[in-house]
Amino acid sequence: MIYTPPMKPAWIHHAPNPDRIRDLCLHMGCSPLLAGLLVSRGVETPDAANAWLHPCFAQLRSPDALYGMDAAVDRVVAAIHKNETIMIFGDYDVDGVTATLIVKEFLEHTGTPVIPLIPHRVEDGYSIKPHHITRNAMDAGVSLIITVDCGIGSNAAVDAANAAGIDMIITDHHEAGDTLPNAIAIIDPKQPDCNSGLRNLAGAGVAFYLIIAVRARLRTEGFWRTRKEPNLKSFCDLVALGTIADIVPLTGENRILAWAGLEVMRTRPRPGILSLMAASKVTPASIDSEAVSFRMAPRLNAPGRIERADVSLALLSAASVAEAAPIADELTRINTLRQQMERETTRSIIDHINANPELMEAPCLVMADDSWHPGILGISASRLVNRYHKPVILIAVKNAACQGSGRSIPGVDLVACLSACSDHLTGFGGHAMAAGVRLDARDLPAFNQRFRSAVDAQTAGMTAAVSELSIDAVITFDRITEASIREISRMAPFGEANPEPVFQSDHIHVIHAAPLGTGGHWRLMLEQTVSGRSYKIEAVWFNGPQQFPARVVFEKIAYHMRINDWNGRQRVRLSILAAVS
Structure with missing residues (x-):
């Protein structure tokens, strides 16, 4: 293999079953366009389509389906009755922070x-450690620790807690190892004995299911007769933030929880979220999963990456906008710094690859440097995966210790590959597509070689990796109307496993192009002739070409279609993803 510049994606077209489309149109009264989108996502029957388009809490599975729930509820309820001090130990990302606040x-x-406790990414590392028991929990008189979004691999910490007479409940959603911690209860839909069908829950979702079950038990015992019973829908804004930010599939329970949480954010946003929206230039009326993913979540994630996640917890806990607004501004400052660090790191890596093209001969990229900050390596790895379409592990070296992040491509399970290298690691964990690692600097060469072999083994027989642009439908401009866009929006919230639909139109004239600042961002006026009639539609293209020749004609364009609301005026606008001239 020789080095080539970042490849252009292959345009892949969906081909949903036409009989299923006709059946949905007949029974649902929807357009063929919406029916085709549903069928492409595996929603093929009228009952399934009705549930998809009308999410509600009644569709949620019972918390009792989660293995370990009964034992966890028994212990939490006993602690409530005895007024015991409980520590909530979370993670430093959005999912971990929101899960901490939920409980x-x-x-x-x-x-x-x-007592909430969120570790420092660099000083403590991921998940609970024995020193958190001896230095934090014991000194505070804690008798029960509940982990959220972490803990499934924290065997040593659980052993330390048991030795100190402190009970631990693990709530997590990460893959379990061969030996589970000796905790009083473990709630993790990915543990071997759990057949709940809830594998895709985020950490915030697992935490939410725990409080649903605890509230129900307390109701049975008559606990709420003497105090106000909390409305759990008010927690759904936090669940939605954690779920969307963690990029778990927005299907099933996750879709329902995200839908409910976005509705809470639109109608009754808590002060911290309202201030976060303002700092992110998002209005409650316009809040959607994209705004959460690309504007709000990066700000909430930034402190946990390069400083302390306590800042994000303080924002979401704020009792008033007056308290929350300056914290939201601080998150913006930290996020701006994080962006600068990430850009510099990613640029330096790309420059290094360009100067050393032989690196692209390997099935993966494993790189280490003592100038990198470990908190931003996951983002840089994601950008490199998108650019080169191969698994990437980036490792920050500090003295003799190394900490890194990895991202993968479909078909290569990072956790499985890291398991094959476990004798060269001091710790690792994560998912098939994203993981973190710790190792000693002296083991870097051996790890690099073993990891490459593991990726080679998984990719043996696979066709050459190419990036893909998935096209839902090829349509003409006459079919793009506010009504069709509003119908398609019923499929929201969009995200992992339910991506925003991508459409293709052919033979498009650019009749006007104006730059939006710098960096290849453009405002366009596009024209297509359909049956002898001209149709013009506005468009924007971010990260597009650096220059536009006059009166360019595109063979085809790929785009999202949306309704732009500006100063109370609504109009159709396309968001260009790619174009071929």
């Missing part, structure tokens, strides 16, 4: 003393 706020409703 914390619920327990505070019961009057139980609660």
